[in-house]
Amino acid sequence: ETGVTQTPRHLVMGMTNKKSLKCEQHLGHNAMYWYKQSAKKPLELMFVYNFKEQTENNSVPSRFSPECPNSSHLFLHLHTLQPEDSALYLCASSPTTSGGAWEEQFFGPGTRLTVL
Amino acid sequence: KQEVTQIPAALSVPEGENLVLNCSFTDSAIYNLQWFRQDPGKGLTSLLLIQSSQREQTSGRLNASLDKSSGRSTLYIAASQPGDSATYLCAVRGAQKLVFGQGTRLTINP
Numbered sequence: 001e002t003g004v005t006q007t008p009r010h011l012v013m014g015m016t017n018k019k020s021l022k023c024e025q026h027l028g029h030n031a032m033y034w035y036k037q038s039a040k041k042p043l044e045l046m047f048v049y050n051f052k053e054q055t056e057n058n059s060v061p062s063r064f065s066p067e068c069p070n071s072s073h074l075f076l077h078l079h080t081l082q083p084e085d086s087a088l089y090l091c092a093s094s095p096t097t098s099g100g101a102w103e104e105q106f107f108g109p110g111t112r113l114t115v116l
Numbered sequence: 117k118q119e120v121t122q123i124p125a126a127l128s129v130p131e132g133e134n135l136v137l138n139c140s141f142t143d144s145a146i147y148n149l150q151w152f153r154q155d156p157g158k159g160l161t162s163l164l165l166i167q168s169s170q171r172e173q174t175s176g177r178l179n180a181s182l183d184k185s186s187g188r189s190t191l192y193i194a195a196s197q198p199g200d201s202a203t204y205l206c207a208v209r210g211a212q213k214l215v216f217g218q219g220t221r222l223t224i225n226p
Binding site for chain 2: 004006033040041042043045048056088090092103104105106107108109110112
């Protein structure tokens with residue numbers, strides 16, 4: 001496996017379900033990100049982790065719970081979601097979040113989530 | 117708060133044409149600007165990254181320019197091909213965040 005992988009690629013869940021999205025990066029990076037892409041809206045940053053520590057939560061509702069057990073893996077735990085949470089969820093990684101000029105983010109293919 | 121705008125929202129051109137996609141941003145205090153390509157229902161593929169100290173970057177038929185003082189970037193695509201059809205996203209990086217525009221949906225007609 002190379003680059004950034006995400007599983008599952010598609011997920012349909014009811015509002016009372018609990019599910020998790022998984023992201024894994026094989027690039028040796030130390031920073032990982034969750035983004036949400038809804039129809040007709042720009043990509044929105046949700047969470048940022050740097051060296052396993054959460055450094056940013058962009059006012060995301062608590063029904064989304066991230067977990068970063070190590071620098072290579074990032075999870076997004078979902079519970080009691082709403083239909084408006086249906087979107088493409090993208091994971092990305094970069095060497096760090098230090099703000100250095102040479103940082104480039106690499107994205108996974110995304111998980112298409114549908115909440116019924 | 118940084119805002120990124122991409123014009124036009126959609127563009128349809130015949131194959132073989134040269135074209136320009138535009139991106140503007142409101143806060144010039146950026147580290148870099150990145151152009152991505154996104155195919156329908158798929159993730160993002162990085163095309164070009166321009167550092168704040170650079171004026172342009174080139175990769176094959178793609179050329180991206182950056183004018184930080186005026187808050188503008190352009191992506192030039194030469195000799196367009198049907199395979200270039202996709203949504204092109206511009207994103208600027210300040211502090212930790214990458215702020216995205218809404219994209220330009222490009223269709224190249226054979």
